[in-house]
Amino acid sequence: MSTTGTSTRSSPAAGLAGAGSRRPLPGLLLALAVAGIGIGLVGLGTGLSAGDARPVISWLLGFSFWTSILLGSLFFVMIFNLFDAGWSVLVRRQLEHLLAGFKWIAILFLPLLLIAWFYRDPGILWKWLNPEHILPNGYTVATDALYQAKEPYLNKTAFTLRSLLYFGVFLFFANALRRNSFGLDEDGDRSRVQRQKVLSGAGVFACGLALTFAAIDWFMSIEFHWFSTMYGVWFFAASMRAALAFLLILLFFQADRGVLQGLHRPSHNYQLGCIALAFTVFWAYISFSQYFLIYQANIPEETFWYNIRHMNADGTTNSWWWVGLTLIFCNFLLPFLFLLFYKTKVRIPLILFVAAWILTFHVVDLYFNILPSKSAPADNVLNYKVRQFTINFWDVAVFVGIGALVLWAYLTSLREKGAIPRRDPRIREALEHHE
């Protein structure tokens, strides 16, 4: 038993679903991905034929969840490179493998662009894409004063080009950082370490801007009357938390039965737990600040976004009120109090629990920020209905399908390249890390 364990450890390509694994995990994941995405596409088809926007949003929600995890991973890779902390070298490699899924995520965005260009109601998801779309105020999008003012930014061509540009930026930095890091394993060229830092320094700015505008385009513009300068930062904070939680779960499996047995230790978890605490506070700070500023300023163009997340047009409390309260307590207060304790960060079951918890409520957070929307007409004086909180079969299929695809890409990359950056100048420091 011990000899197999040692050989698993010494060979960088072995381990969880690696060459030494008996279970055909990658194949299983690929099958799951095809099934999930296939069902999601059927959902898209039924939605489009019935003119129902909900299955289209299922696609966007699943896309947003995995995009947020990959974007968070990208930022963590760049930040670990920039800060040059010894302990982070080992976990950085896991994130680099995870970034292999980015190209698939980019391809999975294409259906939404195709709908915008070729479907009979291009505004089924982003209503401003259809000039004929009738708003609750009785105007069409084309005659709406607010849309007219935003038209130079919010138009189909610019939107498409920007979306392609965002993925161009993300993919460029993800691939360049991956190539450089794997290249260091091959040739041990020290100048690559410096190149990583230069790339990361530029990438933090470029990807920061791309992420902010992507969040504005893809999620904020669903309710295009509304605007918030905090929104991009909210998506950044949520992405970082999600990536961290996902990384902790991934590391658990790799340390328990995969390629990092005996290498990834509680002292690494402690560092990641501290960052998780910091980003929990940061998420709350950003989310609350957005609410707080809009509440204080009390401008109808801004407050309606929170109003529809509180009540229906007739003033009755709706489902989003409960979701909002859930976010305050379950996405901030409980993980915050939980992560304050030292033991939570070093005891494996506890950190695993809080990571799964954060990831779960990150999904709820995405629902809260993306799903609610006004739809017209309605039989009340304000002429709108609010899309309520629901989880349907298409949501689950898309979440699972894209997730399986991302994990498949991760495992394929892990099998192909090493799990340990063995020529990184700080790898010894990472392996010998103490709190």
Place this chain on the structure above:
Amino acid sequence: MSAARPQDGVFGIAATFWTAPDIYHACEKVRDAGYRRWDSYCPFPVHGLHHAMGLKRSRVPFFTFIGGMLGFLTGLTIVWYMNMDYPLVVGGKPYFSPVFPFPIFYELTILLAAFGTLGGMFITNRLPRHNHPLFDYQPFLQTSDDRFMIVIESSDPAFDPDRVRALLEEAGGEEITVVAPGAQAA
């Protein structure tokens, strides 16, 4: 709580070590012998020494938490009381709500949590104090340079000079000395 027994003026017994591994293993022996009032002194941080010494987690976070909660409740009370005592409508906001005055709750939480941390550090370290009996023992001053030292204090309930000396000798300590500033002064 006095550091030394008044009858003999002995603060404790000090033993010198010359390397980090030496003091690390000596600490394990002293820990296993069950002493509680003792400390180790090193010129630089030694990783894992707190495990070797059997130290528990610091109690400072408890003070931080109490300070933070007090701050939050103080903020809550200030806003609630002032709006009850002298109601003013500002910006169409309610007299009391957890939203508009949140920065006040938040700032006071941070402020009093910081005070709690500082105070907690002073209390758990028994600070401030103006002098320490070990300062009169010349070799001790070199623990900030090149030597390591373990001092078992006479205030330990299990303190017995002969046994302590034997333990420190067995642990590999050198220059085992009874530190008694009172006796030196007399």
